[in-house]
Amino acid sequence: ATAVCRAPPHHVGFVSVEVSAGPGNFTTFGVMFEYQAAAAPDVLFPPTGLASGGTLVTVAGANFIASNNQFGYGHGNPAHPGSGGGIFVGSSSDPLAGLDALACRFGNAYTVGASAVSSAVLRCETPVFSDATIDRALAVDTSNNGGEDFAGAQTYFEPLAHALVVSLSPRAGTNNGGTVVSVYGQGFTVDEPV
DSSP states (O other): OOOOOOOOOOOSEEEEEOOBSSTTOBOOOOEEEEEOOOOEEEEEEOSEEETTSOOEEEEEEEOOEEOOOGGGOOTTEEOOTTOTTSOBOOOTTSTTTTOBSSEEEETTTEEEEOEEEETTEEEEEOOOOOGGGTTSOEEEEEESSTTSSOOOOOEEEEEESSOEEEEEESSOOOTTOOOOOEEEEESOOTTSOO
16 A cells, blocks of 8 residues: 655654554554755856757755665665765656666756765766757756755756857967867866867
């Protein structure tokens, strides 16, 4: 049997969840639910990337905690580097099946798994965006529990149709090569070869 209920507001910590089979007749199994501080994404880099996907986005903030009650996973474990939380959500019929418990959502429509660098930094790879999203700022949000709850943050990512070079510094070098050139623009990151 399955019962679905909405957790009421509560301070951070553990509570026992019990169900009633009738008036005053509650179970006493002591299954625990953890109230956590909400994930708090604050800064996103880079703020732009190609609409074709594949941009590695770093989200800095606080309270990124791997949390999921499926498959017997223990709650409250801080996200560990490269872990993505180390747990997966959903059954084969779940639209988020196989996603990490840590997730990034772009524009309220595209949810992808995230990997933890620390409890203050997540990384996620952008999905392929539809043409309707090109050159539009999409809100980016994070989840600690596989997309059940999102933080409601106001960080943004803008998918671009093409990479754009705006300027170079310096603009000239010797024909012997070796001049270090800084390239400024949009749609690429410093991690990508140019």
